[in-house]
Amino acid sequence: VTDMPTLLTDRVEIRPFVRGDRDVCRVLLGGEPEERDRWLEWTVRSPRELAALAQPPYGDRALVERATGRVVGAIGLVPSLLPLAPDGRGFTARSRPEVGLFWALLPEHRGRGYATEGARTVGAWALDKFGLERIIATTERDNSASIRVMERLGMRILHHGGPPEWLQVVGVWEHP
């Protein structure tokens, strides 16, 4: 079984999205409402289908504040094709598939450490579960909040510069 179980930390729960999360997903992840609803349907179905194909549990999960039960953000594993060198310390001409981490919080729930707490838990679980060498994260040069999450996770920060823009900054979390 490759599905991700519900993960708990002191303050947050990481669980699969359900159809009842439609309204919060529209706000949290934006886009056209119909497009976001299609995405949610796919996200709700994908854990089972990926597990059936023995694939890693890629996709977003809901980040829930345990004290209130509210969805405060999204967190998950993303397949990421990028020209990171095999030793993870620089870049090469050819791309490789890497396992990436994604995070996003509703604006009113930022500044409390929820993204870092969730990402640390999902990342540690995936590194261990799949015996990964490393997990990466990518973002734009001016996304300082996301770069600070990478730093709090202890990621090594590399500057690729892009294009594309999301490849300007790469964080690398090596298996200890």
Ligand SMILES: CC(C)(COP(=O)(O)OP(=O)(O)OC[C@H]1O[C@@H](n2cnc3c(N)ncnc32)[C@H](O)[C@@H]1OP(=O)(O)O)[C@@H](O)C(=O)NCCC(=O)NCCS
């Ligand atoms: C990127 C993003 C998730 C970061 O959110 P965030 O709230 O800054 O990150 P965290 O949840 O880790 O919170 C850390 C902040 O909370 C503060 N904090 C307060 N209490 C804390 C606690 N108990 N533990 C840790 N940090 C705490 C930290 O000091 C830090 O603030 P600082 O960076 O100003 O010092 C958020 O800006 C976001 O959703 N952006 C839009 C989506 C996005 O860009 N995603 C990334 C795509 S690549």
